[in-house]
Amino acid sequence: MMASSSSLLQSLHYLQRSYSESLQSSHHHRARGFLGERFLNLSSQWRVYKSDAPFKRRVTCIEWHPTHTNAVAFSSKAGDILLWKYDELGNDFTSDPNTLIKGIGYGHGSVSSMKFHPKNPNCIYTTSIDGTFRLQDFTGKHSNVFLDTQNYHFWWVSFDYCLDYNLLFVGGNTGKGALLSTDGKVIKEFKKLHKSKIKHAQFCHAQSSILTTSSVDRTVQIWDVRMLREDQLGTSVKPLSTLKHNAPVSSSHFDPFSGTRLLTTSQNGELRVYDSFNMWTEPTVTIEHAHKHFQHLTDITATWHPLYDNVCVIGRYPRTSADKQIRGVDLISLDSGKKAGHIYSPHVTGIMSVNKFNRTGEVLASGEGCRILVWKLPSGLEFKRQVNGSDSTSVPGLSGEASTGARRKRKREPSKDNTAVKKLKQKMACEAVTVTTIRKRKK
Structure with a gap:
């Protein structure tokens, strides 16, 4: 007999809670929380490390390479996919500096989602407005089309894979879905x-x-794929839970640690965090954020930081023209529900719709229109402890294309302990001793 939705949710809640409690009780969780605060405090120091404009149409997706932290894939509205190797990767990777898969062009070639093959990083899954769901090879040896609607009124939009069950789920623009094996x-x-x-x-x-x-x-719906089925009338089973929103929902991401929280981004400028402890019923945190939706702009979505479970990153699209100067990338603290950091450059004035950290959290990739960017902290950034206990940072200089015009000369104040001051103090002390000796002799 098939288990009910409530019992499945309870079992899921129990499994995730036990895993979460083991993380909460460990020293690693407390250390990660401290490092997360330090990371947010340094957000204003991030700079554009490298940038390029390889596309004629806007960027639609970003996906980091699963094994190389210095390689990232970008897709465009025209269907082009660029594997950008912005730093040296060694001889174990392809010798070409960049690899480009050419799309079919503007109109129906737009890539709506993509993800590297988990067992073969030279291949990448993509869904496109041309109606295909395919596995493409960066080496150019082969490309497999798994699904093809052959209909410009219906296309595949989103997908994900599950290695434990060797499953692929693909979602379409009419609400249709499909389950596939990993071989298509x-x-x-x-x-x-x-x-x-x-x-x-x-x-x-x-x-x-x-x-x-x-x-x-x-809506955001939570399913158990073991229960996914339809009757003869084409009616699907009810989901485990339905999370209703006030606007279309662009994304929903499970947290990368325990899987007990769900981060959703809706098109009315709202972020929500749902928790399995509340049985996914009501949001535990609701955040108002400036990321309005526009038809000719890639959907702005929030993603988790890979190392800190209380931080997410999202692009900023101010609602008023007076706020143009604060366009950039926001770091949101999911504990307080407020903006806790801002990554910004005066040389980047566009809207960064898609933003994603690499798996180590040291590099942030962004898409700004047709332009692609990589953000990093300046090399040599050191922490110094002041007398009053507050932290200060020393930035010796910037590297990369964003270094021009980014440095600011600071006036050095004379130190009280330098050599010149010490000599002056010694001279004054000697003169004082001499005057005292002369006075004693007169008496």
Whole structure:
């Protein structure tokens, strides 16, 4: 007999809670919280390390290479996919500095989602407005088309894979979904999982059978793929939980640590955090943020930091023209629900819709229109402890393309302990001793 939705949610909550409690009780969790605060305090020091403009159409997706921290893939509205190796990677990687997969052009070539193959990093999965879900090879040897709607009114939008079950889930623009094996064989198709476009899909790493889908129908739904089925009328089973929002939802991400929290981004400028401790019923944190939706702009979505479980990153699109000077990338503290950091450069004035940290959290990749950027902390950044206990940072200089015009000369104040002051004090002391001796002799 199939278990009920409530019992499955309870079992999921129990498994995730036990894992989360083990993290909470460890010293690593406390150390990570401290480092997270330090990371937020240094956000204003980030600089553009390198930038380029390889596309004629705007950037749509960013995906970091799973094994090389200095390689990142960007996709465009025209269907082009660039594997950008912005630093030396060694002889074990392809010798070409960059690899470009050419798209079919503006109109129907736009890549809506992509992700590297988990076992073959030279290949990448993509969904496109041309109606295909395919596995493409950066070496140019082969490319497999798994799904093709052959219909310009219906296309695949989002997907994710689950290694434990060797499954691929793909979501379409009409609310349709499909389950495939990792080699591309269709297992099941579903006519109506949502009432409208499925913008984002993700499996939970803590419980591999749990899937979350975000839709334009203003809902986020949590499914158990073992229960996904349809009756003869094409009616799908009810999800484990339905999270209603006030606007279309662009993304929903499980936290990368325990999988007990879900971060959602809706198009009305709202971020929400749901928790399994509340059985995914009501948001524990709701954050108002300046990221308004625009038809000809890639959807702005928030993503977790890979190392700090209380930090997310999201691009900023101010609602008024007077706020143009604060465009950039915001770091949000999910504990306080407020903006805790801001990454900004006066040389970058556009809107950075897509932003994603690499797996070590040391580099941030951003897409600003047709331009691609990589942000880093300046090399040689050192921490110094002041007498009053507050932290100060010393930035010796910037490297990369953003160094020009970014340095500011600071006036050096004379130190009280330098050599000149010491000599002056010694001279004054000697003169005082001499005057005292003369006075004693007169008496």
